[in-house]
Amino acid sequence: MTATVVVRGSGSIGQRHARVFRRLGADVRLWPVRPRPAIGTDETTGVPLLDDTSGPSVVAAADLVVVATDTGRHVPDALEALDHGAAKVLLEKPVAATLSLGAELAAHPRADDVWVAAPLRAHAGFRRVLVDVHRLGGRLSAHVWCQSWLPDWRPGRDYRDSYSARPDEGGVLRDLVHEIDYATVLFGQPRLRGACLDQDGPLDIAAEQAATLLWSTDRATVTMRLDYVTRPSSRGIVIRGAAGALEWDVASACVRWIDALGAVDQLTFTEDLDRDAVMATQARAALELHPSADPAERHTAGAPATLAEGLAAVELCDHARQR
Incomplete structure (x- = not known):
């Protein structure tokens, strides 16, 4: 069965994640933070794009959501993925800017479903x-x-x-x-x-x-x-x-x-x-x-x-x- 992976954030590290997971055979979607003029395919990776309308439903069925946004968004984006129903989350480093800012994620009932990138x-x-x-x-x-x-x-x-x-x-x-x-x-x-x-x-x-x-x-x-x-x-x-x-x-x-x-x-x-x-x-x-x-x-x-x-x-x- 093909794994479904959503990459949240389309900067250089997000694009790398999308490319790598796609080469592993996963069904990959890229969900940019900044709005795009139209939904289609990312020019750099060739990966289909999501927007704020289509993203949540795809995340709900995802085997893994990669959070590759700026540090200040890491915790809210990870919480959003867990709450929408993603099976697991791979969160880019650092988890948060400070330990206290990561407390809400640590207290989440599904905190054990979170990976933190450590290549x-x-x-x-x-x-x-x-x-x-x-x-x-x-x-x-x-x-x-x-x-x-x-x-x-x-x-x-x-x-x-x-x-x-x-x-x-x-x-x-x-x-x-x-x-x-x-x-x-x-x-x-x-x-x-x-x-x-x-x-x-x-x-x-x-x-x-x-x-x-x-x-x-x-x-x-x-x-x-x-x-x-x-x-x-x-x-x-x-x-x-x-x-x-x-x-x-x-x-x-x-x-x-x-x-x-x-x-x-x-x-x-x-x-x-x-x-x-x-x-x-x-x-x-x-x-x-x-x-x-x-x-x-x-x-x-x-x-x-x-x-x-x-x-x-x-x-x-x-x-x-x-x-």
């Missing part, structure tokens, strides 16, 4: 790290980073007009919350020890341009650097313990194991270099599994985060801003 979990490289980290043994130290240049994110669009630049929706903590999410999967729930947020920098925006975090868990001590102000871009993690070190370079899709004597074993996961392929892994898992599935099954499949996990990441961001 780094779908990388084959990450899933290898998730297995190999246990080889390190004992207490660990880790450094996680995601550093890039915001003006390069959306060529042809002024970055100052994007949600990333808005202090109530953007900033590196919300934009790069995926790093917080996957580090929590690896090491457990964090206890924030310190946070330094940089509002000043080379970008003319009101949101924070950089953040440096320190936290601990029962298993590890973690430092994290997130910023919009670095060229060339770099993204990855290095984990160290008594048995050696484990590194994941996201950009090159390489995972390296360095043993206690310095010998290196490197694997390259070329499938991770195709963003649509990674998104397809997440999309397939979101359709085939339920957020209540066993965590090991979800992690093996590259599934998204649960709503509770997505909100936990937002809560850490809130704590960082309060320091």
Whole structure:
């Protein structure tokens, strides 16, 4: 039976979701937020369009609704999809701008039917790290980073007009919350020890341009650097313990194991270099599994985060801003 997927929001990420689900064989409809002159087919993706008249009835029969709107709309759009009767929701990150703004969704009777997008979990490289980290043994130290240049994110669009630049929706903590999410999967729930947020920098925006975090868990001590102000871009993690070190370079899709004597074993996961392929892994898992599935099954499949996990990441961001 063909799955029915509705993508709410027709920006670049919404169009990517629509394209990926369509390639998986789903019956996909795109429901833009901004009114279109006429209902027809999206020029970029070729996906049929819905409007505010036709959208609710299609959502009611949908197997999955993807919410890919601006952060400020995430919670109301997810609530609307659940209340209309969609079987599951895949909500883009972050769940909400703050934990308190996500409370209504968390309290919904069908909150367990909500996924939160976490495509780094779908990388084959990450899933290898998730297995190999246990080889390190004992207490660990880790450094996680995601550093890039915001003006390069959306060529042809002024970055100052994007949600990333808005202090109530953007900033590196919300934009790069995926790093917080996957580090929590690896090491457990964090206890924030310190946070330094940089509002000043080379970008003319009101949101924070950089953040440096320190936290601990029962298993590890973690430092994290997130910023919009670095060229060339770099993204990855290095984990160290008594048995050696484990590194994941996201950009090159390489995972390296360095043993206690310095010998290196490197694997390259070329499938991770195709963003649509990674998104397809997440999309397939979101359709085939339920957020209540066993965590090991979800992690093996590259599934998204649960709503509770997505909100936990937002809560850490809130704590960082309060320091």
